[in-house]
Amino acid sequence: EDKVVQSPLSLVVHEGDTVTLNCSYEVTNFRSLLWYKQEKKAPTFLFMLTSSGIEKKSGRLSSILDKKELFSILNITATQTGDSAVYLCAGSPQGAQKLVFGQGTRLTINP
């Protein structure tokens, strides 16, 4: 059965810190790994990763995929209180439009 595991489940840091969120996956016929940010309701799309070793960046956020070790990390530098959210990681298999989600990491940024 396909599985995605995120760690830590919860993280509290101070504004300005750098955080690294982890995601390991076991997805049959893996195609891509996606990261989402969920604040109140709808998860908002952050990154989609399909190739190993190629970092994707968007402002203070970056992510990379390791297809050999079956994991991905999401980095957030110079954190702000607005980064407080649940960060979700999801794996997607080939030939199927479905996402297998991890439990999420609840990130809290204290001022």
Place this chain on the structure above:
Amino acid sequence: KAGVTQTPRYLIKTRGQQVTLSCSPISGHRSVSWYQQTPGQGLQFLFEYFSETQRNKGNFPGRFSGRQFSNSRSEMNVSTLELGDSALYLCASSPDGLAGNNEQFFGPGTRLTVL
């Protein structure tokens, strides 16, 4: 472009009733997926529709069903509601998950409470 819209946003039903939720995808998107989100189980895939056909299905009982219309709008139906069906139901749209990229964009969700 307008985002994914879902109606209603909140719904309260009693056990045994049935419910229909609606989702309008981003204009031009042809794939619509449905997910159930609960505190205990997280986000779980229900099913996906493309060109009015169910293309993928998750591990949910037959009480959960859906359909897609020719304009790509989708509905999901839950019959004989149980207390455990209380959840946030999220709809996501994608241009075409198999042929190209499969980024999915989520709607705001429908919060269903079963009493």
